[in-house]
Amino acid sequence: MSDQYVLEVDRLITSFETERGLLRAVDQVSFKIPYGKTVGIVGESGCGKSVTAMSIVGLLPHPSGKVLGGEIHFKGEDLLHAPAKRMRQVRGGEIGVIFQEPMAALNPVHRIGRQVSEVFRIHKKMSKKDAWDASTEMLQLLKIPAPEKRMMDYPHHLSGGMRQRIVIALALACRPDLVIADEPTTALDVTVQAQILDLLGNLQSDMGMSLMLITHDLGVIAETCDEVVVMYGGRVVESAPVEELFADPLHAYTRALLRSIPTLDTVPKSVLQTIPGTVAGLGEYTHGCRFCQRMGRVTAISRERPKFKEVQPGHWLEICKECSNL
Template sequence: MSESADTILEVDKLITSFETEQGLLRAVDQVSFSVQRGKTLGIVGESGCGKSVTAMSIIRLLPQPAGKILGGHVHFKGTDLVRASDAEMRKIRGGDIGVIFQEPMTALNPLHRIGRQVSEVFRLHQKLSKKDAWDAATEMLKLVRIPAPEQRMMDFPHQLSGGMRQRIVIALALACRPSLVIADEPTTALDVTVQAQILDLMAKLQEEMGMSTILITHDLGVIAETCDEVVVMYAGRVVERASAIELFANPLHAYTKGLLSSIPTLDTPSKSILNTIPGTVASLGDYSHGCRFCQRMGRTAPVSRERPKFTEVSTGHWVETCPECYQP
């Protein structure tokens, strides 16, 4: 993969492992993708496929001392984040790269008021005075459409609804107007109406600020609505990558087809049994060296024991070309 002027983030053959009782196990296995300026990249897959570990590897927030990046590069605006110092990463995290975590109640400190937590970002990264940081934080709450922001600044996290807390987490991520935002399942814990509001808010703020976004989710409906390009992950690997339009119109990997076929449509008969993918994602210690979707499906053909090549089968459309799972 080669970095272009329009590319803000380039992940190249990233390998992340965890030290366990079974030894060093790979959770992310040579993952590659890029994010274009001002665009949204969606990473989709079932739980346990390595989506969040990939995101935490990019910003070097892996659990320590177990998590280790063993190989690959993460180029962000000319800096290889894998090899950046801890001091450099502290400047980049929360500054030029914002993170929206999955569960706002765990992302926010329950012991501190909202105002203190949001203003702290401005004090750390922009070196503002206490008063200026407080004023900037209040303006940030207005930007994410929080009513009565002056009052909310004095609240504790438990005093806010789930949707309001998620808006606070978005405010924290966007406080320094980052070039890139990583959103790790930002709407999972929200009801449908609040989810729609949050996605609409993120889209508007992205357009206003011109930032790029990595959106991690298991919801293909969210992917179709918000993303320009999609990465499909399975068992720590990327099995398919294409533009959102191309992926939904012409999925080529059996796993991608399985995910798409599990979504109910307007033509689905009432009370019908939905399609499912048989089996489950293997645990880290049981990963096959060969095609891991073949492993799930119980295929034992010799071709399924070798790692499939990741091939560009048409312009911008990449897929693992396992003879069993590649279905053009």
């Protein structure tokens, strides 16, 4: 283990028990998050991003979700073999999670103040009054207007952007070393999305925390991340520093994602480029190149799994003859 990284995921395998047997949703995924840096995990829906995150913090659906192999080390500690009591200390205390849908993350029958202060009472062992005061300060830190009043509100009283700020408050309450943000700007309008991202960036600088940002928006990746991991079909197909990946994408899937983003050079009212086909279901994955499977390249599908290699310093790539731009 290296002192340089707050989180090291190595060959992680996560499966789900179904009527068709164990199906792999995450297939030997590896990446590292340095201290104080932001690493983006990008890919379409169904590529395994959220399952990877839930595997890290031990929140897979029980009993169907299972981690079958690999290693997850947080600050040098093996999380896969940590006792349940220790994982409850890590979740919320040392690793904060910003969930994708704030209305699902917040309890609709409890006031905001009770939900935020509960984090301080559980992890910091504060008294009820001290936890309430700390919660009010946290809402103020997140630039929530009239925090004392918001503490008495229920989730349905707040707008989508405000609810998302409350979820961020829950994740950051104990000033964790790592925050996993699972599409924190989903369903928010562009203005509120920019505010949330700026807020996260400022808080990261103030607290010195690391950030794992899960998204399908490469524009968000370009603006906020230091490194990017591109996932497809439950695998990492490419990872590199952000500037290098945008300047020289080497995998066909990465290039396809970049082409689908409108730019200032895009002709007005022109049809945006899309990626043909869809991500295969868990039971339909080939052992060979899964992007070739999507593109209908039968000869490439039948081959063995492409090797994942470092092709340039810090730039890793799944080596497929059809998909790799080498």
